[in-house]
């Protein structure tokens with residue numbers, strides 16, 4: 001017989017496990033031991049989640065593969081053992097793909113979300129917008145004022161620039177899917193805090209899995225660092241093909257950065273041309289082969 005736990009702890013655990021179940025987590029990794037050599041070679045022990053009455057857990061998950069460069073001869077991504085290692089196992093590593101998930105179900109699971117403090121300042125939760133079967137998904141940081149008011153991602157000045165870039169690729173916004181790491185506007189458009197990202201990003205992961213795009217484009221550091229689980233600056237891997245859960249991932253600058261630094265538009269356009277090549281968009285009517293304006 002196992003050790004008995006208090007009723008208060010039992011309730012707390014039940015509530016926490018119900019939340020993890022909502023977002024598709026059934027098992028948990030034990031924390032890494034810092035002095036163990038590398039992420040790539042370390043054996044990670046999987047501890048089954050404790051069994052609680054009334055909490056039916058989803059099927060066990062497959063251990064996620066470490067990030068690795070995709071393509072035939074890609075520039076090397078810094079090895080994960082060279083990247084800063086989180087102190088404990090991440091939600092992403094603990095998440096399994098939710099069977100038969102859909103954007104509608106994910107939106108329903110989010111509900112009138114109060115899981116992190118960003119809900120206090122929001123007008124509208126900005127879930128995402130576009131083609132639920134898109135081959136191309138853009139991931140930004142979080143809603144700004146215009147997005148918060150309209151409930152749609154990338155509709156302000158930066159959004160207009162993103163729309164121009166999408167159209168320059170020979171696509172329309174309705175062809176792609178656009179979403180953010182956090183779904184509620186951070187006060188004064190500040191960068192989302194780690195706890196907010198950790199709380200909200202599992203829903204982003206489910207969105208990506210449900211859409212199953214061919215290519216993910218991360219717009220800016222927060223999106224890239226969240227999906228790649230690194231603290232390294234985006235300039236270290238911007239423009240390189242990376243892999244995220246079996247999909248091609250390209251990190252590039254955020255359109256808001258381009259508004260402040262128009263000289264960087266050319267770099268972003270080079271990145272998007274690589275995306276166009278993978279999606280077979282080059283030469284299509286509407287696509288521009290030159291530098292974006």
Ligand code: SF4
Nearest residue numbers: 113116119183184200
């Ligand atoms: S940012 Fe995400 S986790 Fe936080 S309240 Fe909004 S929807 Fe919920």
